[in-house]
Amino acid sequence: MSESTTEREIDRPVTRHGARRSRVLVVHSSDEMYGSDRIVLEVVSELVSTDDLDVTVWLPTDVEPGRLGPLLSELGARVERHPLPILRRMKLTPGGFLRLGRDAVRTLARLQGRHFDLVYCATSACLPVAPLARLVGIRRVVGHLQEPWGAKDRVGLRPLARACTALVAVSRSVLGASGLAEDARAVVVHNGVPHRSRDLPAEAPAHPRPHYVVASRWNPHKGHATLLRAWEKAGCPGELVILGAAPEVGLGVDVPELVARHVSRPETVVVVGEVDDATPYLQAADAVILPTDTLEGFGLVAVEAFSEGRAVIASRSGGPEEVIREGETGWLFDCRDVDALAHLLASLDVATLAEAGKRAQQAYLDEFTPERMRRRISAVVDGELHGRAAARSLAVAS
Template sequence: MSRRRFIVLHPSDEMYGADRVLLEVLRAAPNGLDLEVWLPTDVDYPQRELSGALKEIGVRVRHLGLPIMRRAYLRPARLPGLAWRALTTGVRLLAARPALVYLNTAATALAAPAARLSGGRVVLHLHEHIDERSRAVTPFLRFPHRIIAVSAAVADVLPASLRQRTRVIYNGFDAAPPAALPSFADGIRLVIASRWNAWKGHRVLLRAWGAAHRDDLRLEILGDRPPSGEAVDVPALVAGSPRRDSITVVGPTSDVRAHLDAAHVVVVPSILPDPLPTIAIEALGAGRAVLASDTGGLREIVGDSPLLVTAGDESAWTDALDRLDAEVIRAAALTARARFERLFARDTFAARIREELWTQEIPR
């Protein structure tokens, strides 16, 4: 490439799924690149966890008024502000003339037209399942030269014209070797770890938990309310559960792995198609069974598992909890790490993303 400036747009400054993937992407970048990450200022992220992690690996960060397509902004009264942020971001991109604009998540796609006009290669990393609720983003998906989809489930719902320029690359992470499964003598311990977004299924899981007949199950809930978007009040749901004594709300934690190691099963009860949830991949890396909704990319993560449950079906989830069996859990745990190494290892991801982002020429 004749121009060597690389600009990344990302919609948040925390440390959940897509944020962690961005770190892995930038770790795969060759040394010596003129690389800058633009993060938004429209939402307050007090900890600025991603900013701190990026600076630790030597990446420059700018906080700007980016045109992030949050659902709350797609209302008539909020559209002028979104349009203004799109205009100012476009001016910055045109002035920068980067070799590559990497847009991480569909929420940044509003910047794609200006990125295309800036003259460099435009790549959109699609972490979302584009459905009827998110069709507003579809016209902007036509501007990137390449779309990276995190799963086949994400790629398969795109229009045919977009699938032709889409490559599926599974996210990959580093993970310490698995710890031994805890004893089953004190029952079966389950953990759910995600933002408390409404679509992540906490309400379904907790209602199913309250209806289950087992008295040997214990549940830990990690995470917190999202800074934007529809959320559920997890503490209130737990307080109203008939089995609240078997549930512990941990909240946010910087050591998710310690909770995975202490559990037998990781639960992912998403009610909408979950593109490729990081926590399910982490569970495989930790050598843990995954009890998950059969939706989105979850089947791609866990394979043809007896621990897949119909998404959003409370009675199916109650049955799945009542049927949990130590032998099934042991069998799933036994194969989990090998599947992780085959599909989701950091080195595999780094090689694929390096080929896609850092070795391609600018289109002519």
């Protein structure tokens, strides 16, 4: 096949019935496999399964190639890496803004020659692409808000979000924090994750004392210090396994140093680090802890825990409050409240956690499967491409 033929086929993709396929560009801000990355994988999986869509994914070149790109390619998406105008807190400096502007100009030129029908900005950090897409005449742009915005964030992000023709927020908390809750273009679609185990585990392992796991990036706001101080205050009441790693881009914390500083019985805390699959650790635990100190957009690990029949202890940080039913599928405490978290850790036993885990598993099946999320995302995209009103109603009602 000649190069010119290949280019013509890319420019004019068709369905197996000969109709023109709509060209969708998904722009994402990282190449890892944490929360937002896993949601992008589900979104792209849904889009490529539709015969009338041709899907391209742009990943940034300011991060090292990771695990997400190959998985997206396996799904059938065309994956490309380009310098992209991605908003990162560590790069909001005079030099960083110059590079952002340079990457925006390059992205604008690249968009002009590709004739996309719809651009999907997969995180808030990708929103600078939205006005660029509109400038080159792309009529449909979807923004997926996966992160809560602070007051300063809203100043810069809301004008970019207004370039979108549809907005998806992962929680009511995230939508409220954006200041766009009354925007008719916005819809809340809770995240869903696949259940990775072959069989739904009926019972948690038998432990004399509770075993907990915490799985997140080691960012300062994720609450590791709060958790470890509470762990010590509760008398180190079992075993605590810590998964994750400091982020490749952005601020991180030294979790092993926090353990050494705050915990008098370090043998009760196992720092595993980053793992390819957290499922075995979730299954080996009695419950999951999500101790975020600030706002949490959704808390995907809570739903992952639910899928494995594990209850969740989380801070009242926004998203988790929409997932956890207090005292039924888990427990909530105020952000940074070491005493409250310590009280929970000291008072909960294995049997109580197991009963809450059974209810959590049912909540997952009822509300947080990937099929439910994908159906609603598909409705938003279909609504933008073909008929907004009817499809948006499906997205809201599903």
